[in-house]
Amino acid sequence: NGSPFEVVKSVVLPGSTLTPYVFDRSGNEVTGVTYEGCDAMKTTADVKVYKRPDGTEYKEPIGTGTPVGPIFACTVTAAPYWKLQSTSNSSGQVSVNFGNCGNKSVTRRTSTGYYKGFRPVSREDGQNFVQESSAIKTASYSATQGGSCSYEEVNQGSESRYRWFFGRGGVPGYPTPTATLYTQSAWDSAEGW
Numbered sequence: 405n406g407s408p409f410e411v412v413k414s415v416v417l418p419g420s421t422l423t424p425y426v427f428d429r430s431g432n433e434v435t436g437v438t439y440e441g442c443d444a445m446k447t448t449a450d451v452k453v454y455k456r457p458d459g460t461e462y463k464e465p466i467g468t469g470t471p472v473g474p475i476f477a478c479t480v481t482a483a484p485y486w487k488l489q490s491t492s493n494s495s496g497q498v499s500v501n502f503g504n505c506g507n508k509s510v511t512r513r514t515s516t517g518y519y520k521g522f523r524p525v526s527r528e529d530g531q532n533f534v535q536e537s538s539a540i541k542t543a544s545y546s547a548t549q550g551g552s553c554s555y556e557e558v559n560q561g562s563e564s565r566y567r568w569f570f571g572r573g574g575v576p577g578y579p580t581p582t583a584t585l586y587t588q589s590a591w592d593s594a595e596g597w
Contacts, residue, residue, distance in 0.1 A: 517581030
């Protein structure tokens with residue numbers, strides 16, 4: 405009536421020859437895995453392993469084993485890259501040497517880009533995802549006001565001398581940080597990538 409009916413339990417049939425299992429070794433066997441990102445923690449059991457006459461094995465649990473991990477359980481599937489998250493701007497006067505016109509104060513405008521890293525990976529259980537960097541990195545982009553140094557000749561002839569003039573160009577606009585960076589090997593190394 406749709407319910408299991410047990411005809412007979414597993415038994416050694418009458419007249420069969422008993423063949424003992426042969427002890428082969430003891431050790432640790434993985435019994436379960438949990439993941440946190442690319443880190444795998446494996447639970448284990450202590451077992452005794454016996455060989456059957458047909459070459460298969462029987463593993464007899466005899467206790468709880470020592471957990472293993474965390475173990476890196478991912479394969480990197482593409483090069484890491486860093487994407488711009490935000491920017492900040494600053495402006496200030498800097499001294500630049502213009503040769504005969506000497507050191508002159510000009511305007512420098514700087515944009516700072518704040519970047520987060522990403523690394524595509526595939527985990528041993530088939531899960532694909534993108535790791536994010538633990539740190540935010542910065543890169544600065546600067547534009548400095550131009551200048552020119554020119555001269556005029558004074559008292560032409562044997563008493564000739566020169567008078568130097570400094571001319572400033574326009575104040576630069578703020579530079580634009582690169583939206584995506586692909587070649588930040590120092591940043592990758594700092595992340596352990």
